[in-house]
Amino acid sequence: MKIGLLTSGGDCPGLNAVIRGAVLNGIISHDDEFVGFRNGWRGVVEADFEEIVRHDVRGLSKQGGTILGSSRTNPFEGEGGGPENIQRMLDDNGIDAIIAIGGEGTLTAARRLVDEGGINVVGVPKTIDNDLAATDYSFGFDTAVQIATEAIDRLRTTADSHGRCMVVEVMGRHVGWIALHSGMAGGAHAILIPEQPKTIDEICEWVESVVDRGRAPLVVVAEGFTLEGMSEAHSHKGLDAFGRPRLGGIGELLAPMIEERTGIESRETVLGHIQRGGAPSAFDRVLATRLGMAAVSAVHDQAWGQMVSLRGTDIEVVSLQEATGALNHVPASRYDEAKILFG
Ligand code: F6P
Numbered sequence: 001m002k003i004g005l006l007t008s009g010g011d012c013p014g015l016n017a018v019i020r021g022a023v024l025n026g027i028i029s030h031d032d033e034f035v036g037f038r039n040g041w042r043g044v045v046e047a048d049f050e051e052i053v054r055h056d057v058r059g060l061s062k063q064g065g066t067i068l069g070s071s072r073t074n075p076f077e078g079e080g081g082g083p084e085n086i087q088r089m090l091d092d093n094g095i096d097a098i099i100a101i102g103g104e105g106t107l108t109a110a111r112r113l114v115d116e117g118g119i120n121v122v123g124v125p126k127t128i129d130n131d132l133a134a135t136d137y138s139f140g141f142d143t144a145v146q147i148a149t150e151a152i153d154r155l156r157t158t159a160d161s162h163g164r165c166m167v168v169e170v171m172g173r174h175v176g177w178i179a180l181h182s183g184m185a186g187g188a189h190a191i192l193i194p195e196q197p198k199t200i201d202e203i204c205e206w207v208e209s210v211v212d213r214g215r216a217p218l219v220v221v222a223e224g225f226t227l228e229g230m231s232e233a234h235s236h237k238g239l240d241a242f243g244r245p246r247l248g249g250i251g252e253l254l255a256p257m258i259e260e261r262t263g264i265e266s267r268e269t270v271l272g273h274i275q276r277g278g279a280p281s282a283f284d285r286v287l288a289t290r291l292g293m294a295a296v297s298a299v300h301d302q303a304w305g306q307m308v309s310l311r312g313t314d315i316e317v318v319s320l321q322e323a324t325g326a327l328n329h330v331p332a333s334r335y336d337e338a339k340i341l342f343g
Pocket of ligand 1: 173
């Protein structure tokens, strides 16, 4: 078969390992041919692709980013967009199926292309936030947690030296998995996540109790966290200086508020895209490779509209509908468990 690969949405450590796993399994097990669409769905809409041969994936599993490039293009928009145009482009170039590697937006588009146009698409979940339902973990999350944990460990020594409160903002637009895991791993005194809004008074109480115990407080906050009782207009949300929706910024809001209310000197650190850069962890390399290999098997099983997924230690196939229907939120029980450690 001739299979087209694409990576779409925000990049994520492990994307290249998926590509390598898919290409090696396809070539070795099935004698497949591969092309890579450039810059996500944009490459599909613009028929912009290149051949990928075995030599191209040599040493790729440890490389961060994506050799194919990425974008947030919607395949239903633009001149070559929509199921009919895409099917024609695939037929013209003898491409039998697409493996779409992406997050919620990418996989929703993939599902629509299958449902509305009968396009042969199989999905691979990608999210550093770990916000996709129907997979226990996605590659990229483990790497992001390791990077955030290392940053927390480093911030702790400078916090202790100065007796300051450190506020560390990590990624997590809709869910708080990176904050929860890095906060637990790094021994944070408070973890603030989108699923659990808190008032500034509650946060300050935690911070003061840490100081009372003779420690320098360390607060980990997910970028999507909302302060309870604060209006949108006065929060970090809204538009940035260029008119783009502001994603982060809660750390910069919280640290001065804590300092003002408690008198405890506070500093904020926003980790930002550092969490998405560089080489994937060994766990992510293995997971991404297995998902890529399984996606090729799914193509040969004609599992259109399905996504490969990690369930326990097994790679399974689930419907894209299930995967895109709801987000994978941090359950209250997991938060309560971590909260015992703040005390
Ligand atoms: O969804 C992954 C993610 O890294 C979020 O955690 C973050 O809010 C967003 O992407 C950032 O997007 P961009 O790279 O477009 O600024």
